[in-house]
Every structure is written in structure tokens, then in C-alpha cells.
Amino acid sequence: MKVVHQRYVAHSEAHYGGNLVDGAFGLKLFGDAGTHLAISIDGHESLFAGYASVEFLAPVRGGDVVEAEARLASKGTRSRTVDFELRIICRALDDTGRAEVLAEPIVATRARGTAVVPRGRDDGTV
Structure with a gap:
């Protein structure tokens, strides 16, 4: 199972020279996609x-459009x-608003993490 979120990266998210966005931006998106998956x-x-x-693996810049995918690797x-x-x-x-749709996506960040379902919530009921 997987979920995919897409998002425009505002120029205001850039914090570094070259219009670069910090790596924490992608990790925040992973949190959102991971929550949706859970x-x-x-x-x-x-x-x-x-x-x-x-x-x-590659820089994210203000004005880009990104997609964050969360995919279940294993379930304990x-x-x-x-x-x-x-x-x-x-x-x-x-920085004038010109952009292009890429023929092939550029992988910017990969990660693996662990989420835990609280006790009493592991049967799929709310």
C-alpha cells in the first residue's frame, strides 16, 4: 500500500543561496504522507x-512541484x-514563475522510518 501527496514549493520556502529549500521541508512532507498511510x-x-x-540526493528549489510517497515496507x-x-x-x-514539467521525475530524498500504532489501536479500529 502507498499514498502520494503532491505540493507546489513556494519561493518563500527557500532559505539558502540558489533558491534552495532545506531538507527538513521534505521530511515534513514525509510526515504528512506517513500519517495519511497510517x-x-x-x-x-x-x-x-x-x-x-x-x-x-538532489536539491529542491522554490517554484518546484514535488510529490512525497509513503509506501508500507513491512507491518509488525x-x-x-x-x-x-x-x-x-x-x-x-x-524566479519569474517559468517552470517545466519534467519528462522523468528527479528523486530528491529517500528515507526509511518506523511508525508505531498505540496499544489498543492495532486491530484497525478507531
């Missing part, structure tokens, strides 16, 4: 325990291992 699977938002790995009694991927699907060409 609700879809367990009927509960779950609690995020932490990341086992995070890889920053109460724990859920989730693989995340942030892809750039439209790239800003400059």
Missing part, C-alpha cells in the same frame, strides 16, 4: 518513532516500517 492502514494517525536512514504487531521518496515533478526555470 490512517489508511490502521484507522489511526500512529506515532512516528524515527528514521533508520535519510538520503538527500504495532510497528510499521515505511519507505519514503520525494520526487521533483516540475522544475522552476527561474
Whole structure:
């Protein structure tokens, strides 16, 4: 099972030279997608325990359009291992609003994390 969220990255999100957005921006999107996945699977938002790995592979810039995917990798009694991927699907060409849809998405960030369903919520009921 997986969920995908798409989002425009406002120029105001850029904090660094070259119109770069910090890596925490993608991790926040992973949190949103992971919560959506948990609700879809367990009927509960779950609690995020932490990341086992995070890889920053390409820069995200203000004006880009990204998609954050959360995919269930494994399911324990109460724990859920989730693989995340942030892809750039439209790239800003400059700061005038010009952009292009990419023929192939650029993978910007990959991560793996663990979410936990609170005790009493692991049967899928709310």
C-alpha cells in the first residue's frame, strides 16, 4: 500500500543561496504522507518513532512541484516500517514563475522510518 501527496514549493520556502529549500521541508512532507498511510492502514494517525536512514540526493528549489510517497515496507504487531521518496515533478526555470514539467521525475530524498500504532489501536479500529 502507498499514498502520494503532491505540493507546489513556494519561493518563500527557500532559505539558502540558489533558491534552495532545506531538507527538513521534505521530511515534513514525509510526515504528512506517513500519517495519511497510517490512517489508511490502521484507522489511526500512529506515532512516528524515527528514521533508520535519510538520503538527500538532489536539491529542491522554490517554484518546484514535488510529490512525497509513503509506501508500507513491512507491518509488525504495532510497528510499521515505511519507505519514503520525494520526487521533483516540475522544475522552476527561474524566479519569474517559468517552470517545466519534467519528462522523468528527479528523486530528491529517500528515507526509511518506523511508525508505531498505540496499544489498543492495532486491530484497525478507531
